[in-house]
Amino acid sequence: MTSLAAGARVATADPGAHLVAKARWRWPEFLLWLFAIALIWLAPSRYLLFNEIAILALLALSIDLVLGFSGIVTLGQGAFYGLGAYTAGLMAKHGIGTFPWSDPLLGLLGAGLVAGFVGFLSSFLVLRGSDLTRLMVTLGVALIVQELGNKLDWITGGADGLQGVMPAPLLGLFDFDIFGRTAYLYSLSVLFVLFLLARALVNSPSGLSLRAIKGNVIRARAIGIPVERRLVVIYTIGAAYAGIAGALLAQTTQFVSLDVLSFEKSADALLIVVFGGVGTLYGALVGSIAFKAMYDVLASATPEYWSFWLGLALVLLVLFARGGIIGLLTALRDRLDRARSARA
Amino acid sequence: MAAVLETKALHKNFGGLTATNNVTFALPAGARHALIGPNGAGKTTFVNLLSGVLTPTSGTVYLDGTDVTRWPAHRRADAGLARTFQINQLFADFTPLETIVLAISQAKGLATRFLRPVGTDAGVVSAAADLLQRLTLADVMHARVGSLPYGKQRLLEIAIAIASEPKVLLLDEPAAGVPESEREQILDVVAALPGEMALVLIEHDMDLVFRFAKSLTVLVNGGVLVEGSPGEIVNDPRVRQVYLGELHVEGFSQPHAGGALG
Numbered sequence: 001m002t003s004l005a006a007g008a009r010v011a012t013a014d015p016g017a018h019l020v021a022k023a024r025w026r027w028p029e030f031l032l033w034l035f036a037i038a039l040i041w042l043a044p045s046r047y048l049l050f051n052e053i054a055i056l057a058l059l060a061l062s063i064d065l066v067l068g069f070s071g072i073v074t075l076g077q078g079a080f081y082g083l084g085a086y087t088a089g090l091m092a093k094h095g096i097g098t099f100p101w102s103d104p105l106l107g108l109l110g111a112g113l114v115a116g117f118v119g120f121l122s123s124f125l126v127l128r129g130s131d132l133t134r135l136m137v138t139l140g141v142a143l144i145v146q147e148l149g150n151k152l153d154w155i156t157g158g159a160d161g162l163q164g165v166m167p168a169p170l171l172g173l174f175d176f177d178i179f180g181r182t183a184y185l186y187s188l189s190v191l192f193v194l195f196l197l198a199r200a201l202v203n204s205p206s207g208l209s210l211r212a213i214k215g216n217v218i219r220a221r222a223i224g225i226p227v228e229r230r231l232v233v234i235y236t237i238g239a240a241y242a243g244i245a246g247a248l249l250a251q252t253t254q255f256v257s258l259d260v261l262s263f264e265k266s267a268d269a270l271l272i273v274v275f276g277g278v279g280t281l282y283g284a285l286v287g288s289i290a291f292k293a294m295y296d297v298l299a300s301a302t303p304e305y306w307s308f309w310l311g312l313a314l315v316l317l318v319l320f321a322r323g324g325i326i327g328l329l330t331a332l333r334d335r336l337d338r339a340r341s342a343r344a
Numbered sequence: 345m346a347a348v349l350e351t352k353a354l355h356k357n358f359g360g361l362t363a364t365n366n367v368t369f370a371l372p373a374g375a376r377h378a379l380i381g382p383n384g385a386g387k388t389t390f391v392n393l394l395s396g397v398l399t400p401t402s403g404t405v406y407l408d409g410t411d412v413t414r415w416p417a418h419r420r421a422d423a424g425l426a427r428t429f430q431i432n433q434l435f436a437d438f439t440p441l442e443t444i445v446l447a448i449s450q451a452k453g454l455a456t457r458f459l460r461p462v463g464t465d466a467g468v469v470s471a472a473a474d475l476l477q478r479l480t481l482a483d484v485m486h487a488r489v490g491s492l493p494y495g496k497q498r499l500l501e502i503a504i505a506i507a508s509e510p511k512v513l514l515l516d517e518p519a520a521g522v523p524e525s526e527r528e529q530i531l532d533v534v535a536a537l538p539g540e541m542a543l544v545l546i547e548h549d550m551d552l553v554f555r556f557a558k559s560l561t562v563l564v565n566g567g568v569l570v571e572g573s574p575g576e577i578v579n580d581p582r583v584r585q586v587y588l589g590e591l592h593v594e595g596f597s598q599p600h601a602g603g604a605l606g
Contacts, residue, residue, distance in 0.1 A: 015441055015473045018486060019463025205449045205465075206458040212435050212446055219433035222395065223447045223504060224421035225455065 023203035028329075032285065036188055040181070047180035053292045054187035055248045059265075060272040060284035061191075061198060062241035067270075068279030069202050070234045071214030073131045075266050076138030077242045079145040080119055082261035084111035084243025086149065086156055089250035092167040102168040104251045108190065111247030112240040118145075119239020123232045139263070146261035162256035176252060183252035190248060194241060199281055201237075210234055211279075271310075275317060277326030286325050346409070348373045348542050349394065349425070349512045354403035356389055356566075363389040364400070365567035371512065375542045378557035380550075382586060386566035387546045388430065391514050394544075395427045396420045408511065422451075426510035428501045430517045430546075436490030440481050440500050443489060444472035444507050451508030472507070479503045479533055495526035502533055512542045519552060531555065554578075562586070 039050055059081050066072045088107035095102055125137045149156045156162055169175045174182045201207050212220045213227050221227055250256045259265065268291070276287020294313065299306040321328050347370040356364035363386045371377055379387055392398040394405060396417035405413045412420055435443055448468050449455040463469055476485050479499045484492055489500065498518065505513055519530045534556060537543060547553050553560070553574075560577045562569040570580050577583055 015485060016463045016466055016469035019441065019445065019469065020461050022463075023461035200461075201458050203461040204458045205446070205455045205462055208438075208442060208446045208462050209450065209455045211437070215435035215437055216433050218397070218429070219435065219504070221397075221417040222421055222427055222429075222433065223508065224418045224450045226418050 023199075029282070032282070033192065040185065044179070044181070047184040049292065049296065051180050051184040051187050051252055053288050054184065054191045055245050055252070056269065056272065056292065057285045057288035058187075058191045058194060058245035058248065059242055059269045060276070060288050061195060061281065062238045062245065063269050063273045064279065064281060064284045065198055065202075065241065066235055066238035067273060068281075068283070069207060069214065070210045070231060072126055072231065072235060073134045074126070074138040074238075075135050075263070075270060076140075076142035077238070077269055078261055078263065078266035079122075079138075079142040080115040080239040080242035081246040081249075081265060081269075082145060082149060082256075083118055084115045084246030085250040085256045085260045086162065086246075087111040087114045087243070088167075088247030089162045089165045089256040090155070092165045092251060092254075093162065095166075095168075104167045104170050104186070107167065107251055108244050108247045111243045111250075113243075115243020115246070116236050116240030119243075120232065120236040122239075123235035126235060127228050127231055139266075142261070142263065142266055146258070146263075149258055149261050156256070156258075159258055161258065162250075165250055165254045165256065167251040167254065176254070180252065187248045187252060190244065194244065195281070195285075198241075202281065206230075271314065273324075275313070275324055277324030280324075280326040283324050283326045290325060346373065347371055347406070348375075348408055349544075350406040351394070352404045352406070354390075354393060354405065355401045356386075356393055356398060357401045363566050364393060365565065367403070367563075367566075367568055369561065369568070371542050371544060373511070373542055374540050375544075376556060376558040377543065378545045378547060378553045378560045379563060380547060380553055380560060381563035381569070385563040387563055388516065389566070390563065391427065391516055391544075391546055395425060395514060421508070421510075424508075424511035425514070426505040426508055426512070427514035428505045428516055428518055430520055432497050432501050434489050434497060434500060434504070436488070438489050439486050440476055440489060440492070440503070441469075441472055441485040443500065443504055444475055445469060447504050447507035448472055448475075475503055475507055478536075480529065495522050495529070498522050498526075498530060499533060502530070506537065506541070509538075510541065512544070513537070514544045514546070516546045517548065518545070519547075519549060 043050075059077065062080070063074060063077050066074055066077070088104075088111040091107045091110050092104070122141050125141070126134045129137070150158055153159070167176060170182060170186055176182050202210075209220070209225050210230060212225060213230060217227055246260055249260065272287040272291045273284055274287075275290055276283030276285070294309070295306065298309045317324065323330065349371040351367055351369045354364055354367040354369075355362070365386075367390060379390065381387055389398065393400050396412070396415055396419070400413065403413070404411055407420060407423055407425055410423070412423065415423075438446070442462065445462060445468055446455065448471055449465070452468065454465065454468065473482065473485065476482050479502065481496060481499055481503060484496060489497065492500070502515070502518060515534065518534060519527050522530055531552060534543075534545070545553065545556055557574060559571070559573060561571045562577060562583055564586050569582055569586065570577065572580070
């Protein structure tokens with residue numbers, strides 16, 4: 001964001017340019033993605049960790065679309081994540097034909113479709129009611145899916161997990177190696193493409209109408225926005241995103257455990273969005289990095305106190321930095337901007 | 345003239361309470377109509393029934409001759425029925441420009457676009473900027489709505505309603521809570537609204553009512569007490585009866601209103 005004075009000058013000249021400028025890429029964004037790419041050479045021994053972060057970031061991104069931009073509180077995103085994981089896992093395990101039909105990308109598509117479809121059906125349950133109702137309904141759906149995953153063990157492998165997930169080489173060229181190099185590149189690419197789509201969506205008129213619904217549903221209706229229809233669409237998209245994240249996990253770790261459907265998974269992902277900054281998109285990415293880094297450091301130093309540190313960080317953040325990490329960074333930048341314009 | 349907004353025998357009960365009682369009402373195109381009545385007369389309930397925020401217990405609402413009784417609020421809005429709210433209903437985190445751009449995009453069926461950023465449609469942006477200019481909001485078009493002074497927010501509440509160029513505009517106490525110094529500005533904006541737009545003003549302030557309205561409906565206990573021109577209303581003994589003892593009595597002694605009560 002430009003300083004107020006500069007903003008006013010642009011404003012009178014060309015209000016459209018001022019609006020479009022909000023969607024422009026800024027240097028920290030480039031920096032973050034370049035850093036993610038640079039990691040390929042900087043830390044080859046940690047591919048598996050980076051891969052996990054990229055997948056978690058995509059799951060968190062799906063929550064930010066639903067919660068941050070549309071105001072639907074959800075504790076059940078894990079259901080779609082798990083559905084996607086099992087769909088892609090089963091597709092890779094049983095195989096459908098040969099290349100190109102066996103390509104992992106089709107697994108992603110299948111996972112996105114299945115999770116999106118279930119998301120579409122369950123979206124009608126979250127249209128009505130308060131935040132608490134939505135929290136309970138999404139949690140309830142997740143619990144149902146989790147129990148189905150457990151009981152349908154002839155399909156899912158039940159508590160033993162889905163074994164023998166052998167994805168074909170990506171694009172017929174790249175095998176999933178044990179170091180996770182293909183895995184990380186693959187997950188990062190998928191995350192990047194879906195992030196670009198999400199970024200375009202939230203900056204578009206559609207995104208504006210979703211934020212309007214979140215901001216004031218009475219006014220949104222009064223200007224003619226079909227609130228229910230928009231919420232169904234975004235909830236479905238969010239579910240498909242989560243499903244694709246799950247598919248990445250199944251394909252790159254070549255295993256699906258019941259944990260993907262667990263309450264903890266949904267709760268962690270929600271936490272990550274809050275950590276990173278709700279309704280910012282980048283909060284999902286930065287939050288995932290912070291969460292995993294914290295886990296990596298703290299849980300290896302004092303494994304028995306991991307929950308303690310997590311809880312402490314959460315309390316501090318909610319008390320002192322409601323906007324999360326992105327909120328802190330934005331506040332810092334604004335302060336620097338003001339200091340600079342004061343000097344000028 | 346054909347009625348652009350009409351109700352037939354409209355009823356609304358909340359439990360045992362009748363908030364709207366057998367209201368039959370017709371609003372011609374381009375009308376300047378005021379809806380008055382003492383506190384608790386059911387004015388806001390009636391407006392909510394018209395705009396689709398509430399569904400009536402029985403009776404019918406017609407918009408441009410179409411039965412819209414079961415239509416949700418957003419469909420009525422798309423069909424040309426706009427409203428302001430007594431308590432501001434704005435998007436606090438938007439700028440006024442974003443607010444109006446959204447309202448115009450929605451009215452033009454462009455709000456489902458999802459790949460190009462907001463602001464790339466030059467037609468929408470310039471229409472929004474023009475509207476903000478007319479409503480003296482141009483200098484704050486990039487400010488955060490939530491941080492605007494109350495009077496400016498009140499103007500934006502009108503701007504967002506007329507952005508879609510509606511056929512009917514329901515103004516629910518547009519000047520409520522606005523400091524005296526900024527009232528004139530709101531009245532000017534209301535007076536300058538396009539003549540073909542049918543207006544319904546819900547108001548307590550008799551000064552405003554008599555400056556603005558060519559016709560009035562007086563609601564009492566949810567039902568229509570009397571309808572007529574300002575002169576007829578002022579001289580109606582039943583209206584006097586109802587308003588006696590009310591704080592608004594003094595409004596009835598407006599010189600240009602053609603009657604005196606005191």
